[in-house]
Amino acid sequence: MTTKTRDDFTESTRRALAIRAAHHCSNPRCLKLTAGPHSDSAKGLQTGHAAHICAASPGGPRYDKDQTPAQRRAAANGIWMCRECGVIVDTDPAAYTVLQLRQMKADHEAMIGEIRTEGWSSSIELLRSGRADPAFAQRIIALFEDRSVFWAAFDAEFPDRVRRSLDGLRRDLTALRGKRVAGSPLDQVLVALGRTIRHFFGAVTRFDMDTLRCDGNDPEWLAFESALRTLRKAIGFQLATLGSSYGIPLQGEFAEYQAALAKGEKSPAA
């Protein structure tokens, strides 16, 4: 039997990892603060953990036999986490791959680098909103993808249907807003989307949506159709921007806006 060797981090590497993460857990769904005051005024309390991305010894989670001991011990192979998240990523390595952990670390350090230069209050908001919060961004996008008013030609022929659908959407957006800190980046996205829908209602408020029907000779119908086209385009570009900044590919019609955005086309002011 061979002696088991562990390529543990040195104290200075642990310290560097903690500072690079600003002592916050790097898991975007956690972000727990891992340092604070001890009851002994001469001491600080440290509850974080420098986790190995690829295990320190054979048989450990995500062990990479091709790494040299120096690579295994390097800060590049570590990620700062709270104790609980450290246990989770090491006991369920299939759910936390090397690539995912590297991405998590890179995202967290990039966010910390950015907020370090912001004022304290906006830093807290950025942290709480978790710029790395793709699940919430996906929920926003799903609200729109579910609604045919943004893509089906048929629905546009029934203005009352359009109005009911948009009313429901506004309620859903308001409910989602309650789940984010006011002023945080995703809250601002929700506010902007709500404003675009309000703008549409403002443009069509003088029409009787219950009786208005498709008629190419009716100036009211033409104005309604034009407002709906503007709405679809403005929402399309906003969702495309949101999807692209979180690496979420959009479906259906919205995918075309994402492609247009990638080519540098601009959203109409709405």
Ligand SMILES: [Zn+2]
């Ligand atoms: Zn954590």
